[in-house]
Amino acid sequence: xxxxxxISDSELIEAIxxxxxxxxAIVQLYEDHGTITRSFIMxxxxxxxxxxxxxxxxxxxxxxxxxxxxxxxESGIRTFLISISKNLWYNExxxxxxxxxxxxxxxxxxxxxxxxxxxxIGNRELKQLLSQMLNDLGESCKKILELFYYENLSxxxxxxxxxxxxxxxxxxxxxxxxxQLTDKMKQDPDTAKQINELIF
Amino acid sequence: xxxxxxxxxxxxxxxxxxPEERSxxxxxxxxxxxxxxxxxxxxxxxxxxRLNAIARKVIxxxxxxxxxxxxxxxxxxxxxxxxxxxxxxxxxVFVLLFCSAVLYKYISxxxxxxxxxxxxxxxxSNMRGTENRNPEAEAYRNKNWNLVIDLYGNDxxxxxxxxxxxxxxxxxxSHYTEAEILFxxxxxxxxxxxxxxxxxxxxxxxxxxxxxxEAKGIGMLNKIKSDxxxxxxxxxSKISGIDLKIIELKK
Numbered sequence: 532x533x534x535x536x537x538i539s540d541s542e543l544i545e546a547i548x549x550x551x552x553x554x555x556a557i558v559q560l561y562e563d564h565g566t567i568t569r570s571f572i573m574x575x576x577x578x579x580x581x582x583x584x585x586x587x588x589x590x591x592x593x594x595x596x597x598x599x600x601x602x603x604x605e606s607g608i609r610t611f612l613i614s615i616s617k618n619l620w621y622n623e624x625x626x627x628x629x630x631x632x633x634x635x636x637x638x639x640x641x642x643x644x645x646x647x648x649x650x651x652i653g654n655r656e657l658k659q660l661l662s663q664m665l666n667d668l669g670e671s672c673k674k675i676l677e678l679f680y681y682e683n684l685s686x687x688x689x690x691x692x693x694x695x696x697x698x699x700x701x702x703x704x705x706x707x708x709x710x711q712l713t714d715k716m717k718q719d720p721d722t723a724k725q726i727n728e729l730i731f
Numbered sequence: 732x733x734x735x736x737x738x739x740x741x742x743x744x745x746x747x748x749x750p751e752e753r754s755x756x757x758x759x760x761x762x763x764x765x766x767x768x769x770x771x772x773x774x775x776x777x778x779x780x781r782l783n784a785i786a787r788k789v790i791x792x793x794x795x796x797x798x799x800x801x802x803x804x805x806x807x808x809x810x811x812x813x814x815x816x817x818x819x820x821x822x823x824v825f826v827l828l829f830c831s832a833v834l835y836k837y838i839s840x841x842x843x844x845x846x847x848x849x850x851x852x853x854x855x856s857n858m859r860g861t862e863n864r865n866p867e868a869e870a871y872r873n874k875n876w877n878l879v880i881d882l883y884g885n886d887x888x889x890x891x892x893x894x895x896x897x898x899x900x901x902x903x904x905s906h907y908t909e910a911e912i913l914f915x916x917x918x919x920x921x922x923x924x925x926x927x928x929x930x931x932x933x934x935x936x937x938x939x940x941x942x943x944x945e946a947k948g949i950g951m952l953n954k955i956k957s958d959x960x961x962x963x964x965x966x967x968s969k970i971s972g973i974d975l976k977i978i979e980l981k982k
Contacts (some may be wrong), residue, residue, distance in 0.1 A: 533760060536902045557792040563808055600787075661779040662786070673783070679745075680777050681784035706738055712779070713772040 538563070540608045547597045560590050564609050568616045573619060585623065588655070589615045622655055657725045662724075664715040672708035679705055733930045740770050744777060840977040842940040842948075849966060850937055853899045853930065867896050876900035895927040902934060907941040914938060933963035945982045949975050
């Protein structure tokens with residue numbers, strides 16, 4: 532995963548946005564930028580596993596930013612990825628400090644990112660909590676929601692994809708799943724508090 | 732039947748409502764905190780779904796890449812290490828052989844070895860053809876070195892030829908100092924049609940080496956080596972420069 536390919540940043544952005552080429556784009560991100568970004572984390576006291584996890588999260592955040600049309604391409608992809616990784620890692624160090632872990636600190640050169648970066652990184656712990664809640668809904672709920680909200684499939688396509696009786700069944704199931712997820716968010720006091728702080 | 736509020740909010744986010752219905756929802760959200768709160772939670776839930784889907788794809792790719800990177804046949808790293816070790820062994824053997832060769836060369840090369848390799852008895856008859864016979868020449872041909880030296884001592888006029896034959900006889904008897912002096916006489920008498928000059932240069936160089944005058948001997952040999960027309964060039968060109976360096980080092 533050390534080689535740098537000839538694919539330009541613009542081509543990579545296109546691959547992330549186009550349907551059916553995201554997986555290839557992820558491979559490219561790993562191959563082109565994985566080593567240097569993970570080396571950065573390991574150079575700042577992270578373990579190999581930390582570096583792997585932070586880079587994975589970095590790619591998720593980057594793809595989300597690109598797909599929302601928020602990546603301005605003012606900086607290169609590598610610079611942007613390193614910035615995300617850096618901030619994610621410093622946030623993680625702070626979290627571990629709060630948890631009482633006595634780890635070597637590498638936050639001296641931490642500088643708050645710009646508005647986009649802050650938005651991209653967001654609240655890591657909250658995201659992880661919400662992700663867990665979604666997983667707790669079960670595979671069928673998760674699948675329907677993903678197919679509709681991420682893959683942008685129509686109700687008709689979801690019916691054929693998941694072998695439901697008709698579109699109305701899927702529609703009802705989707706409403707129900709979404710409602711369950713928001714209920715979980717509201718019911719957990721810590722999560723609700725964090726969400727309220729974030730939203731209001 | 733009127734649709735529940737939460738379903739309307741979902742339809743609003745799914746862009747399933749007409750412009751009028753959208754306006755109604757937007758008005759409601761602006762004036763109803765609970766509705767605004769519900770809408771914010773729904774947006775967050777959808778955002779969670781999106782991020783989760785992306786993460787799932789990234790994890791899948793990461794796992795496949797890790798499988799490609801790490802799931803190598805177990806014998807491969809061993810093979811690489813084995814190859815590496817074999818190459819190291821071969822390299823070590825070469826280094827050892829090279830060092831042994833250098834050591835052997837250093838030990839075996841000496842003034843004596845160069846002399847032994849380079850000294851060939853001077854053949855008078857071969858060189859001069861039908862010359863008038865004289866006692867010294869006759870004695871030399873008969874390899875009677877002591878007689879040559881005695882006759883030379885009785886000579887009133889010492890020519891380059893008599894000097895050279897006496898010098899060669901001294902060389903044959905391993906009297907290197909005496910030989911050197913006599914060769915010097917030939918070299919200092921270049922006026923005599925340059926006779927025996929080139930022969931004297933070559934054998935004098937060898938005499939220098941045996942007298943431990945390495946600098947002079949090597950200097951003279953290099954002079955011959957630089958002159959391709961020199962009579963003894965073919966002989967001297969066979970002497971390795973490394974050998975001469977070793978002799979210099981051992982000095």
